[in-house]
Amino acid sequence: MGSKTEAVTASTDGQAVAGVGPDDGTRGKDERNGSPEAELSRDDAFEILSNRRRRFALHHLQHNGERAELGELSEHVAAWENDSGVQEISASERKRVYTSLQQFHLPKMDDKGVVEFDDREGVVELTAAAEQMDVYLEVVEGNDVPWSQYYLGLAAVNLGLLVAATAGTYPLRLVPDAGWGLFVATTFLVSALVHTYYSRTEMRLGDSESPPEVRE
Structure with missing residues (x-):
């Protein structure tokens, strides 16, 4: 099952992407270069992450x-x-990515203030804006479902069980009201803990060797 932020999401390449920073996406003064305070808007963040x-x-x-x-x-x-190792990529594959990063993607991110790109030196560095972006990816593959749909389904199942128990359906009527309350609370608590675990450890950009969307 994938994971997603609880803020806002945008559909891109089959995944839901979200980026959220402190103070609703603002960044303060960049101490490394002394640049004045700038703001990375939510729209800019989504444009970059799209x-x-x-x-x-x-x-x-x-x-x-x-x-x-x-x-x-x-x-x-x-x-x-290309779902391969660095040593396995061809010269054409590398050149295609190199050219697009150099001519389009890195200048665009530099313009938005997320990176500093020195085209002459061929060096790129993150700025304070990127450091403050808290980025999660919800990867939904195969028969998997997004967390939003999972919680909706869980609520529907719990509601159906409660209605059946209230109507006196056997054997659901044998469970006391307190037991059903504990059951519902437990299912949502366990789901929330699993969701939080995946969001904080498995689906965050930069936390693992490979991006979440290319991991098996």
């Missing part, structure tokens, strides 16, 4: 020290896109 190649780039930077050479970044992004 592209898988940019998500992969952010994941690599967040997981590997916040700074990388363009060549190194391109290799990892290309490997994830």
Whole structure:
């Protein structure tokens, strides 16, 4: 089962993507370069996260020290896109990613204030705005369902059981009211704990070697 933030979501490439920062997505002064206070709007965050190649780039930077050479970044992004190892990607696959990052994606993220991209040196570095973005991916594959639909289904099942018990359906009527209250509370508590675990450990950009959406 996938996981998602409880804030806002946007449908992209079959996944729900969300990015939320402190103070509703604002960032303060960047202490590294002394730039004035700037604001990363929610719309800008979603625009950046709407592209898988940019998500992969952010994941690599967040997981590997916040700074990388363009060549190194391109290799990892290309490997994830082609479901292979860095040593297995072809020169054309690497060049295609390198060119798109250099000419489009990194300049776009630089313009939004999420990274600092030095095209001359071929180096990209995260800014304070990216560090404050709390990013989760909800990956829904096969017969899996999103968490929102899971909770809706769980509520429907619990309601059906309570109605049947109230109507005196055997053997549900044998369970006391307090028992049904405990049952409903427990099912939602366990579900919420599992949801929180996956959100905080399995589905966050930058927390693992590979992005959540390419993990098996």
